[in-house]
Each structure stands twice: as structure tokens, then as C-alpha cells.
Amino acid sequence: MNKPRRALLKVIVLGDSGVGKTSLMNQYVYKKFSQQYKATIGADFVTKELQIDDKLVTLQIWDTAGQERFQSLGSAFYRGADCCVLVYDVNFKVSKGYDDGNCSVRRDGNDNVITADPVDPDAFPFILFGNKIDGGSSRMVSEKKAREWCASRGDIPYFETSAKEGYNVNEAFLCVAKMALEG
Ligand code: GDP
Ligand code: MG
Numbered sequence: 452m453n454k455p456r457r458a459l460l461k462v463i464v465l466g467d468s469g470v471g472k473t474s475l476m477n478q479y480v481y482k483k484f485s486q487q488y489k490a491t492i493g494a495d496f497v498t499k500e501l502q503i504d505d506k507l508v509t510l511q512i513w514d515t516a517g518q519e520r521f522q523s524l525g526s527a528f529y530r531g532a533d534c535c536v537l538v539y540d541v542n543f544k545v546s547k548g549y550d551d552g553n554c555s556v557r558r559d560g561n562d563n564v565i566t567a568d569p570v571d572p573d574a575f576p577f578i579l580f581g582n583k584i585d586g587g588s589s590r591m592v593s594e595k596k597a598r599e600w601c602a603s604r605g606d607i608p609y610f611e612t613s614a615k616e617g618y619n620v621n622e623a624f625l626c627v628a629k630m631a632l633e634g
Contacts (some may be wrong), residue, residue: 456506461531463513466538471582474545474614475538479624484615501628507631508628533631536597538580541597541611576630578608580623585613 464472477483480497496513501589511527513528529535556558581597601607610623 457509458506459509459511460533460628461511461513462534462536462627462631463529463532464538465515467540467543468541468554470538470543471612471614472538473514475580475612475620475623476514478614478617478620480512482617483605484617490634499624501625503625503628503632506624506632506634508632510624510628512568512624518597533634534627535575535577536627537577538582539579540583541581541592542583542589543591563631576634578610578623578627578630581609581611582614584618585599585616 453522459514466472473489476486476497477485480499495515496511499510499512501510513532515528525634571598579597581592597611598609601609608626609618610626612619614620622627
């Protein structure tokens with residue numbers, strides 16, 4: 452019998468601070484959620500093993516503080532990345548006026564739109580997570596809007612997640628793993 456093939460895949464997670472990047476990773480890898488907000492300092496990674504068909508996949512998922520723009524992150528952060536996860540908060544209050552993130556919600560006329568730095572889209576596949584969908588009526592970006600945004604950027608896959616409730620987190624990261632594997 453053939454031994455399963457192994458793959459080590461690097462995934463980077465980008466988005467404004469506070470959108471839930473660290474929480475999504477903690478929920479996916481440790482099945483834990485904390486209400487407390489701890490700013491992530493610098494870049495760090497966690498690993499998760501999973502099997503996809505006949506392959507043992509180790510995902511190395513890199514976290515970072517979201518206020519850093521992609522370009523200002525050290526090149527070691529994104530070098531060799533196999534997939535890039537963009538995260539935004541579907542309840543984001545635009546009026547607070549964050550505009551320094553890699554993936555933000557901004558006011559455009561009467562619309563709330565998702566924006567992301569157009570960083571080398573050919574370098575690796577992108578996927579978008581709309582997080583905190585447990586927020587109920589405070590939602591600012593509709594699923595339809597988010598899907599339109601993804602469709603207009605070469606059909607980026609889109610998942611709505613709740614790191615708090617664990618909703619869709621496994622499914623979203625499984626898609627990440629498959630995309631990373633396919634390259
Ligand atoms: P990061 O800066 O992107 O890493 O964001 P964190 O993971 O530190 O989360 C920021 C805050 O949002 C924390 O208080 C989390 O508890 C909260 N949070 C993260 N994910 C969710 C979610 O899915 N639902 C809700 N309601 N809160 C969340
Ligand atoms: Mg963090």
C-alpha cells in the first residue's frame with residue numbers, strides 16, 4: 452500500500468484588527484473562543500493537520516496584527532504562502548472610519564463596500580471570510596454584496612463565519628486547505 456503523501460502548506464490571514472482573525476484560528480485549531488480582545492503582536496502561526504483524499508496536509512496558519520498593511524509586513528510573512536485568507540467583520544461600523552487595513556469595509560456613496568489591497572493577486576489564491584455573522588441585526592454588509600464583490604474579483608470563494616459559535620469555521624478552512632493544495 453502506498454503511504455499517504457504529505458504536504459506542508461502556508462496560509463496567511465489578513466484583515467483589520469478586531470475582525471476576528473486570531474479568534475477564527477483559535478476556534479479552528481483549539482475549538483476555543485474568548486470574548487477578550489488581545490491585540491496580536493507581530494506575526495505568529497499555528498498548525499493544523501487534516502487529511503484530504505490520500506494526502507496528509509499540515510496547514511501552517513500565520514496570524515498578524517491587522518493594522519499593518521500588506522506591503523509593510525516583512526516579506527518573510529507572505530513568502531511561500533499557498534493561500535491568503537482575507538477576513539472582514541460583517542457588522543463593521545463604517546462610521547468609525549478605519550481605513551488602514553488590508554481588508555476593510557468602507558463607505559462608497561450610499562454603499563458599504565469591501566476593500567482589499569490589490570496585492571499581487573496572482574501570487575496565491577485568495578479567499579474571503581465574512582466573520583461575526585452571529586451579530587444579528589447589526590449586520591452592515593449583506594451576503595449578496597459580499598458575493599458580488601468576490602465574483603467581480605475572479606470568483607474568490609466566500610464563507611460567512613462565526614468564530615464565536617464555530618459556525619462554518621471548519622468548512623471555510625477546509626476550502627482554504629484545498630485551495631492551498633491545488634496552488
Ligand atoms: P483580530 O484582531 O482580527 O485577531 O481579532 P480577535 O480575534 O482578537 O477578535 C476581536 C474581538 O472580536 C474579540 O473580542 C473577539 O472575542 C471578538 N470576536 C471574534 N470573532 C467573533 C465572532 O465570530 N463573533 C463575535 N460576536 N465576536 C467575535
Ligand atoms: Mg489578532
